Structure formats: C-alpha cells, structure tokens
Amino acid sequence: GENVEQHPSTLSVQEGDSAVIKCTYSDSASNYFPWYKQELGKGPQLIIDIRSNVGEKKDQRIAVTLNKTAKHFSLHITETQPEDSAVYFCAARLLGGGADGLTFGKGTHLIIQP
Amino acid sequence: DAEITQSPRHKITETGRQVTLACHQTWNHNNMFWYRQDLGHGLRLIHYSYGVQDTNKGEVSDGYSVSRSNTEDLPLTLESAASSQTSVYFCASSAVAGANEQFFGPGTRLTVL
Numbered sequence: 334g335e336n337v338e339q340h341p342s343t344l345s346v347q348e349g350d351s352a353v354i355k356c357t358y359s360d361s362a363s364n365y366f367p368w369y370k371q372e373l374g375k376g377p378q379l380i381i382d383i384r385s386n387v388g389e390k391k392d393q394r395i396a397v398t399l400n401k402t403a404k405h406f407s408l409h410i411t412e413t414q415p416e417d418s419a420v421y422f423c424a425a426r427l428l429g430g431g432a433d434g435l436t437f438g439k440g441t442h443l444i445i446q447p
Numbered sequence: 448d449a450e451i452t453q454s455p456r457h458k459i460t461e462t463g464r465q466v467t468l469a470c471h472q473t474w475n476h477n478n479m480f481w482y483r484q485d486l487g488h489g490l491r492l493i494h495y496s497y498g499v500q501d502t503n504k505g506e507v508s509d510g511y512s513v514s515r516s517n518t519e520d521l522p523l524t525l526e527s528a529a530s531s532q533t534s535v536y537f538c539a540s541s542a543v544a545g546a547n548e549q550f551f552g553p554g555t556r557l558t559v560l
Contacts, residue, residue, distance in 0.1 A: 376537050376551030434492035
C-alpha cells in the first residue's frame with residue numbers, strides 16, 4: 334500500500350517569513366495529493382490539492398509543487414500570519430482506484446512566532 | 448447549511464464494552480470514511496463506504512465494524528473496546544467515488560480504561 338513520509342514534524346517561523354513542508358510517497362500510481370490544515374479541537378480541512386498531471390498550483394499565499402519522478406510534493410506558505418499556526422497534513426490517493434481513502438503523513442506542527 | 452456531525456464528542460468507556468460512534472452528514476454524499484488519529488501516526492483509515500449496504504476495510508480495521516443502512520449515517524462500532532483503541536476518531540464524506548475533497552467532522556475523543 335501507499336506510504337507517505339512528512340517532514341519536519343515541527344516548524345517554527347517568524348511571522349512574515351515563508352514556511353515549507355515536504356512529503357514523499359511510495360506508490361508511483363498515486364495521482365492526487367491534498368493538503369489539510371487542522372486547528373486545535375477541529376477536524377482537518379482541505380486547503381489545497383494537486384493532481385499528478387500538474388507540477389504546481391497556487392492559491393494566494395499557498396502553493397503546492399509536485400515532482401512525480403522523485404515522488405515528492407511540498408507545501409509552501411508565504412508571508413505567514415498568526416492564523417497559519419496549525420497542524421498540516423499531506424496525503425496521497427489513487428483517484429479512481431478501489432480504495433478511496435486517503436493515506437496521510439504524520440503531520441507538521443507549524444508555529445508562527447510574532 | 449449542510450454539515451457532517453459526530454457524536455458523542457467525548458466518550459470514556461471500559462475495556463471489553465461495546466461502543467458505537469455516530470456520524471451523520473446532510474450533504475447526501477455517497478462516500479463516507481472513518482479515520483483514527485494518534486500521536487506519531489497521523490490519520491489512518493479504518494473503514495469506508497461507497498453507498499448504502501456497501502462497506503470496506505481500511506488500513507486498521509481489526510476490532511471495528513461499520514454498517515450503512517442509509518445515505519446519511521455511518522456508525523462505527525468497537526465490538527469489545529481495548530486500551531489500544533483510545534484515540535480521536537474522525538468521520539469524513541465525499542460526493543462521489545474519486546471526488547477530490549473529503550469533508551471531515553469535528554471528531555470524537557474516545558478513552559478506553
């Protein structure tokens with residue numbers, strides 16, 4: 334089955350700086366890579382996703398890049414703000430495959446220092 | 448507004464007892480999922496369903512069961528609770544097979560003593 338590794342487990346950055354979280358996956362057939370943000374006491378919420386036929390996707394201060402050859406993808410947050418503090422999870426899935434559930438990384442606790 | 452809810456939000460039970468966690472969504476989504484979240488493991492898939500009367504095992508299904516008698520609900524049952532099942536449980540749903548976004552509920556924190 335799929336295995337997703339996520340680094341770092343904790344990331345502390347100064348407000349206004351950029352943050353980068355990296356993930357690698359094992360199954361070359363995976364073709365969908367979402368990123369979820371989880372705030373304390375809440376369920377994960379999708380913030381951005383990318384399919385394997387695209388190398389990069391941006392949404393305001395958030396971007397995701399995908400390197401299919403190396404089987405890794407990254408989340409980039411620019412101009413970080415206090416409300417960006419949360420746990421971020423990457424995930425991978427084979428769209429159209431038999432199992433529709435997501436395989437998650439172990440999460441990154443992002444801390445924005447004022 | 449459509450939503451996905453879980454109940455109870457917190458539950459304490461004893462080893463060996465049967466426990467059922469409820470999940471209810473009002474989006475009329477076909478697909479529903481149960482995950483558990485543990486420190487150091489992230490979220491792991493327990494069971495999932497593509498529609499009424501359909502259930503499938505996920506990565507960590509041992510000791511858990513689900514049933515899907517209608518579109519809105521996917522209850523998760525722990526047949527005989529074990530301390531290793533102490534965790535936070537999340538239910539999620541998505542519109543159709545292969546749909547991009549899964550919407551997650553607020554979670555149930557279960558403690559097995």
